[in-house]
C-alpha cells in the first residue's frame with residue numbers, strides 16, 4: 001500500500017460509525033496508531049495521557065455495559081459503533097501537568113489549576129486522539145471519536161479500573177469501515193477559512 005498524501009488523509013478523514021465486526025484491527029496497525037498518538041505535542045512535554053485499549057469481545061462488552069443505560073434499546077448509532085473491533089479509551093491526567101509545571105524550569109509550585117487558560121491535559125489528549133484518527137485513515141481503517149455520557153463516567157472508570165484522578169476525554173473506535181450514514185450534523189456546512197480566520201484583529205475576515 002502506497003502511503004497516502006497528507007492532504008488526502010486530512011480531506012478523506014471522516015467519522016466512521018459502522019464497522020466490519022469480522023475484521024479485527026491488525027496488531028501492526030494498532031501499533032502505528034498508538035505510536036503516532038504518542039508523537040502528539042503536550043504542554044511542558046507532560047504527556048499526561050493514557051489509553052485503555054479494548055480488543056477482546058469481553059473487554060468491549062464490559063465497556064458497553066458500563067457506558068449504556070441498562071434496558072435501553074440500542075439505536076442504529078449504537079449498533080454500528082458496537083461493531084467496532086477496537087476501542088481506545090483516552091484518559092488525561094491533570095496531576096501530570098500540575099506536577100510537571102511545579103518543576104524548577106516552570107516554577108508554578110502552588111499547583112494552582114487557575115493558572116491554566118484551558119485544561120491543557122484534555123487538549124493534549126485530544127491532539128493524540130486526532131493523530132489516531134488520521135493514522136487510521138492512512139491505514140485504510142475507519143475511526144470515530146465519541147464521548148462517554150456524564151452519567152456513565154463512574155461506571156466506565158470502575159469497569160476499566162481507570163483511577164479517579166483521570167479524566168475520560170473520549171473514546172476512539174477503530175476498525176474496517178462498513179457502510180454507514182454520514183453525520184446529519186454535516187448538513188450544517190463547513191465554516192470556511194474566510195469566516196473563521198481574522199486578519200490582525202477579530203472581525204476583519206482574512207482573505208487569502
Ligand SMILES: Cc1cc2nc3c(=O)[nH]c(=O)nc-3n(C[C@H](O)[C@H](O)[C@H](O)COP(=O)(O)O)c2cc1C
Nearest residue numbers: 013014015016017077144145146147170183185186
Ligand atoms: C470532541 C468530539 C466529540 C464528538 N462526539 C461524538 C459522539 O459522541 N458521537 C458521534 O457520533 N460523533 C461524535 N463526534 C463526531 C462529530 O459529529 C464529527 O466530527 C462532525 O460531525 C464532523 O464530521 P466528520 O468528523 O465526519 O468530518 C465528536 C467529535 C468531536 C471532535
